[in-house]
Every structure is written in C-alpha cells, then in structure tokens.
Amino acid sequence: MSKETMDYSLYLVTDRKLLGKRDLVKCIELAIQGGVTLVQLREKSVSTKEFLKLAIGVKEITARYKIPLIINDRLDIALAVDAEGLHIGQDDLPMLKARELLGPNKIIGVSASTMDEALLAEQQGADYLGVGAVFSTSTKTDASEVGLKQLELIKKSVSIPVVAIGGISHMNLQQVIDTGIDGVSVVSAILAQENIIMAAKLLRKLIRN
Amino acid sequence: MSKETMDYSLYLVTDRKLLGKRDLVKCIELAIQGGVTLVQLREKSVSTKEFLKLAIGVKEITARYKIPLIINDRLDIALAVDAEGLHIGQDDLPMLKARELLGPNKIIGVSASTMDEALLAEQQGADYLGVGAVFSTSTKTDASEVGLKQLELIKKSVSIPVVAIGGISHMNLQQVIDTGIDGVSVVSAILAQENIIMAAKLLRKLIRN
Numbered sequence: 001m002s003k004e005t006m007d008y009s010l011y012l013v014t015d016r017k018l019l020g021k022r023d024l025v026k027c028i029e030l031a032i033q034g035g036v037t038l039v040q041l042r043e044k045s046v047s048t049k050e051f052l053k054l055a056i057g058v059k060e061i062t063a064r065y066k067i068p069l070i071i072n073d074r075l076d077i078a079l080a081v082d083a084e085g086l087h088i089g090q091d092d093l094p095m096l097k098a099r100e101l102l103g104p105n106k107i108i109g110v111s112a113s114t115m116d117e118a119l120l121a122e123q124q125g126a127d128y129l130g131v132g133a134v135f136s137t138s139t140k141t142d143a144s145e146v147g148l149k150q151l152e153l154i155k156k157s158v159s160i161p162v163v164a165i166g167g168i169s170h171m172n173l174q175q176v177i178d179t180g181i182d183g184v185s186v187v188s189a190i191l192a193q194e195n196i197i198m199a200a201k202l203l204r205k206l207i208r209n
Numbered sequence: 210m211s212k213e214t215m216d217y218s219l220y221l222v223t224d225r226k227l228l229g230k231r232d233l234v235k236c237i238e239l240a241i242q243g244g245v246t247l248v249q250l251r252e253k254s255v256s257t258k259e260f261l262k263l264a265i266g267v268k269e270i271t272a273r274y275k276i277p278l279i280i281n282d283r284l285d286i287a288l289a290v291d292a293e294g295l296h297i298g299q300d301d302l303p304m305l306k307a308r309e310l311l312g313p314n315k316i317i318g319v320s321a322s323t324m325d326e327a328l329l330a331e332q333q334g335a336d337y338l339g340v341g342a343v344f345s346t347s348t349k350t351d352a353s354e355v356g357l358k359q360l361e362l363i364k365k366s367v368s369i370p371v372v373a374i375g376g377i378s379h380m381n382l383q384q385v386i387d388t389g390i391d392g393v394s395v396v397s398a399i400l401a402q403e404n405i406i407m408a409a410k411l412l413r414k415l416i417r418n
Contacts, residue, residue: 047300048282073257076284080306091256097289 003107003127006068007037008161008183009207010200013072014041014058015139018191025057031190032065034200037183040087040109042072055081070109075101085109087130090117095124109163113144115154122158129158130185133166134176139187152179170199173206183207212316212336215277216246217370217392218416219409222281223250223267224348227400234266240399241274243409246392249296251281264290279318284310294318296339299326304333318372322353324363331367338367339394342375343385348396361388379408382415392416 012031016024028039041058043051051074059081062069068084071077075093078086085107088098098108109128110121118129131154133145145166146154155162164176165185176184186203193199221240225233237248250267252260260283268290271278277293280286284302287295294316297307307317318337319330327338340363342354354375355363364371373385374394385393395412402408 048302049300052302052306074285075288076302076310079284079310080302091258093257093261093285093289097261101285101288 003105006107006128006161008128008163010036010204011038011040011163011165011183011185012036012190012200013165013185013187014039014043015187015191016043018139018188024054025061027191027196028058029061029065030196031200032061032067034190034197035204036067036190036200038068038070040070040072040185041077041083042087043074048074048076051077052080055083059083068107070107078102078106085127087111095121095126099125111165112154113146115150115157118154118158118162122160126160128161128163128182129154130163130165131155131181132164132185134164135167135172137167137187148175148179151176151181155180155182170202170206173203177207212314215316215337215370217337217372219245219413220247220249220372220374220392220394221245221399221409222374222394222396223248223252224396224400225252227348227397233263234270236400236405237267238270238274239405240409241270241276243399243406244413245276245399245409247277247279249279249281249394250286250292251296252283257283257285260286261289264292268292277316279316287311287315294336296320304330304335308334320374321363322355324359324366327363327367327371331369335369337370337372337391338363339372339374340364340390341373341394343373344376344381346376346396357384357388360385360390364389364391379411379415382412386416 039062055077059069070085070087071083072087073092075086087109089111107127109130110126111130112118161182163183163185164181168184168186169189190199248271264286268278279294279296280292281296282301284295296318298320316336318339319335320339321327340360370391372392372394373390377393377395378398399408
C-alpha cells in the first residue's frame with residue numbers, strides 16, 4: 001500500500017449511527033467485499049478507549065483485505081493502531097503538525113470546502129483532499145456546501161487526488177464523476193443500505209464505467 | 210524537569226467551566242505564582258483544534274515558570290505541544306500503548322480508584338497514580354469514591370508517587386496528607402476561588418507544614 005498506488009475511487013467513511021444494531025466491523029467487511037477501496041473510521045463522542053477498541057477491530061479487517069485505513073481527526077488513535085493515514089478537518093490538528101508527528105510515509109488527507117483551503121492543504125503536503133459537501137448531507141450537518149462547478153475548479157487547480165464527499169449516492173454519482181475527481185466518499189449510500197455489499201458493488205460498477 | 214525531581218505536592222487540574230469569563234492561561238499563571246507544582250490540562254468536548262490552541266497557550270506559561278505540563282487523555286495533543294506528560298484514565302488509551310507511543314522519558318500518570326488498578330498501572334510503568342475521588346466532587350461526577358483508608362493502603366502498596374484527587378480543599382486537606390500521599394490534585398479549591406493566587410498559597414502552606 002504505497003501512496004503512489006492508492007486507489008481513492010470508492011472511499012467509505014463510517015458512521016455507526018446508520019448501522020442500527022449491525023456490527024461496524026462486519027458492515028465494513030461487506031463494504032470491502034462490495035468494492036470499497038479505502039476506509040475512514042470516523043467517531044465522535046466516544047471515549048479514547050472505545051475509539052481504540054473500534055479502530056483495532058476495523059484495522060484487523062482492512063489489513064486482511066489490504067485496504068488502507070484512515071483515522072478521522074485523532075492522530076493518537078492513528079498512531080496506536082498504526083493506521084495507513086489520518087484525515088483532518090478544518091477543526092482538527094493543523095496539516096503541518098500532523099505531518100511532523102506522523103512522518104512522510106503516512107497518508108494525510110484534508111477536508112476542504114473552499115479553493116483557499118484546498119490550495120493551502122496541497123502546499124502543506126496533504127496527500128489528498130476531501131472536498132464537499134457536494135450535496136447536502138444528513139450525516140454531517142455542519143459541512144459547508146461546495147457546488148459541482150467549484151469541485152471541478154478545485155480538481156483542476158491541484159495536483160493531488162481529490163475525493164468528493166457529501167450526499168453522494170448512485171442517483172447523483174455521474175455528475176460528480178464528470179467533474180474529473182479521483183474518487184467519491186460515501187457514508188449513507190453504503191452504510192444506510194440494507195444490502196451493503198450490493199450497494200457498494202453498484203457504486204463501484206458506476207464508477208468503473 | 211527530570212522525572213526523579215518531580216514535585217507532585219500541589220497538582221492543579223484545569224476545568225474551564227469554573228472560570229466564568231476569566232482567561233484560562235491567566236488563571237493558571239496565578240495558580241503557579243501561588244505555588245502549584247504541576248499542571249494538568251483537561252478538556253472534554255472541544256475540537257482538536259481548540260484543544261491544541263489551549264494547550265499551546267498553557268504550555269507557554271508552564272514553560273516560562275518551569276512547571277511540568279501534563280495533558281489529560283489526548284496523546285495527540287501531548288505530542289503536538291511536546292508536553293512533559295500524559296494523564297490517562299481508565300477510559301483512555303491503555304498504559305502500555307501510551308508508553309510505547311510516548312517513550313520512556315515522558316511522564317505518564319494513571320487514574321486509579323481500586324487497588325487492582327493501582328497495582329496494574331505501577332506494573333505497566335506508570336510514573337505516578339492519581340487516586341480518587343477521595344471526597345465526592347462536583348467537577349467529575351463519574352468518579353468512583355475511594356476512602357481515606359483505601360488511599361492509605363494504596364500508597365503503602367506501591368512505590369511510585371500517589372496523588373490524591375477529588376473534592377480536596379483547605380478544609381479537609383490535613384486528613385489527606387495524613388495518609389502519607391505525595392501530593393494533592395485540586396480543581397475547584399483553586400480555580401473556583403475568586404483569589405486564585407491566595408487559594409494556591411494557602412494550600413501550599415498547609416502542605417508544607
């Protein structure tokens with residue numbers, strides 16, 4: 001799993017609230033079997049101990065399938081499970097500090113919702129950008145909206161991979177792909193579906209076409 | 210500030226809720242001027258960015274006065290500001306993982322409310338124990354209570370420094386000191402007081418006697 005060969009095409013971001021009584025690790029395994037190429041574990045409002053426990057479970061499954069695991073926000077958890085990377089938002093650690101603490105080999109992704117944030121993150125050494133929310137989303141209500149035109153403009157302005165996020169489903173996927181981005185991040189479009197493996201397969205198929 | 214010469218006698222743990230409109234860094238400076246020997250920055254429910262910003266501000270003042278700064282729970286923040294140590298509770302990172310990530314030179318303290326937790330933490334390489342809550346406390350409502358006898362028993366059973374915490378004030382300080390512990394941790398007894406410097410001075414004086 002070197003940085004150069006990373007496949008950002010179908011990037012799953014977790015949200016346990018969508019799972020009901022289903023097990024997170026099992027759902028991630030199904031999503032991977034359906035074709036997810038990257039997994040980001042995002043947890044808010046859990047204790048460090050609980051986050052670590054979840055991360056250990058998820059790492060076991062991502063490692064088995066050789067899928068990179070990215071931890072959202074918490075560099076301590078990323079270090080503790082030796083995750084492949086860290087995803088930082090604008091309210092998390094600054095990019096430069098994250099790089100200093102993680103070293104050059106870990107993947108660091110940065111959320112950007114404006115051109116300025118995107119250019120700064122690239123300049124500071126981010127490995128990829130998560131740009132959104134492309135469409136309004138119920139899983140992250142504090143996200144600023146970024147239109148498709150702006151997404152396309154950002155993609156054209158940076159040389160690192162751009163992953164689109166926010167309200168993306170099989171219904172609107174094509175418009176997002178048409179902007180030229182490198183991948184799509186989904187939450188509900190996979191995890192809120194009854195048949196996770198089929199939901200992931202459909203997205204993967206649409207992306208490949 | 211080597212581990213061997215650490216002075217645990219008057220250990221301030223922060224709680225911004227007690228400060229009203231007063232500035233955290235200024236209050237910590239007053240507490241240090243009053244005689245606090247160690248500062249632990251404890252923050253819950255703030256973003257990583259905000260926690261880091263506070264930690265940078267606090268580190269500036271503790272460094273100026275050559276007082277060790279301990280970060281509660283968040284190893285990422287401890288690393289980011291190069292704090293002198295980390296304090297972990299039973300819901301935080303496991304002791305062994307914290308040591309692996311921080312190395313042998315950083316101070317790691319562990320909260321213990323039972324003999325088993327205390328002995329395990331010592332065995333795993335904790336540098337000190339925070340034992341409590343000795344008295345019931347309003348600043349940490351989820352803390353299990355530990356009586357003075359149990360505190361004394363724990364102190365006699367371990368060879369690392371023991372700091373008592375929980376509801377300690379100038380009114381009940383003597384009983385705590387009589388158990389033979391190495392220091393007292395206080396929150397409200399300093400930060401909820403109008404005159405922080407005098408509150409710290411009084412505690413320090415009572416400890417020295």
